[in-house]
Amino acid sequence: MEQSSQHTFAQPRRIGLTIARAGAEASPPQPPLAALEDFAVTVAIRKDAEIHAQGDRALYCYRIVSGCVRSVKLMEDGRRQINEFLLPGDWFGFEALETHDVAAEAVSETVLRRYPRRACDALAAEDVRITRWLLTLATDHLRSARDRMVALGRKTASERIAGFLLEMAKRMPNDRSGTVALPMSRGDIADHLGLTIETVCRCLAQMRRDGTIGLTRTSLMVRQRAALEAVADATRH
Amino acid sequence: MEQSSQHTFAQPRRIGLTIARAGAEASPPQPPLAALEDFAVTVAIRKDAEIHAQGDRALYCYRIVSGCVRSVKLMEDGRRQINEFLLPGDWFGFEALETHDVAAEAVSETVLRRYPRRACDALAAEDVRITRWLLTLATDHLRSARDRMVALGRKTASERIAGFLLEMAKRMPNDRSGTVALPMSRGDIADHLGLTIETVCRCLAQMRRDGTIGLTRTSLMVRQRAALEAVADATRH
């Protein structure tokens, strides 16, 4: 089942960092060793295809070149939690032990750069900067996971959604008009925020009625950032 | 407000790892450099005293020698999320950037070993093993944060509580009879699981009526592990 839908490009190499940084406002840290690129392969993933499953041997880690990936945990009965949405420049899969504890799926058509973990480890053994960089990645993810736990444990539906919209507006590339394309479905948003599709819809509809956001099926415009922030940021300091 | 209640022991040094490991079934990884101990100080913290606040300059990281610590995030209006309970052998504060993004408070009378982050960083610059160890810590915390996100986002009250009880039974030292002391209040449990005190009480009471657990105010006995696991572990694989 793993990577059933991907194919490997014969050609591109070293297109790496340039593309990765495009449009990312505050990009995640990039690895300090170009040598890593020598072991990498570029792969294209179709929308909704699985990059790796929960429980797969963790052979690779990945950097997103373009598109969007969701990191997912599933329960037996189908309940789903999306840990995070990953965007161009983001890394994932690096934090696994023997196996991946989450699945990774393409939210939209996605191009990845794929790195063998073995090579990663080998380089890390030679060059401390690799390990330090991995540490930075891990702590960044940890801190954002903590923010999400407050949201999931203690925030109301509209607080969660306001926070999500602000995050997306910040992370996604926006055209001049301030409109950003939302790559994920309402269902994905719901499973990210611990809500149902219907609740997500109703909150968004309300915010549109209030004039705080502009909204179509796939795009978002923040019209009154202050109003959204007031709803979202009840977190102290 | 920081450390208002702690005092520094003049005496003990190097008692470190021995005490730390006592009773911990699967202890977190310990640092590979005894040199770190040369910069450490042992401090005692009173119940409910703050070790560091949200937003404090991150000058130290800590290892728990004995007792229990909660890592908490507060919202303006007092809503509270406890990210994790930390037990003897656990490290915290290492993942901060300039400031701590969470507060740390003693759940019970607690003894800590406190390490200046500056010294940590200096040693890490000399010895890769320190950095690797920090990476291990960070990824461990990240993986457990993900499990908690599934719980907070998608599990029912009884599933969350069953999972919590199993985790505690596993992490806490248990006397011969299989009874473990629960150091935290019902309120702490509620704020950890994203529930109210009343819901926690009712679920626990129900489990006691069903005979799956034995329970007093401060202690827990798992009587039918299988029953608890059936409720808790709906996570695939």
Add this chain to the structure above:
DNA sequence: CGGTCGGTTGAGCTAGATCAAATCCAGTGG
């Protein structure tokens, strides 16, 4: 043009929250 699949909207329903009383101790003072 009919079908399908997201998305939206409406109408109840319910798990868990909220509000309100008891109880139960642990610690205190006599």
Add this chain to the structure above:
DNA sequence: CCACTGGATTTGATCTAGCTCAACCGACCG
């Protein structure tokens, strides 16, 4: 040793945010 006090816990009664179920809608597609 016992009564007293205050906070934590437990239990009961009610309420509600968000879920569930169901209908409808609009865009895209063969």
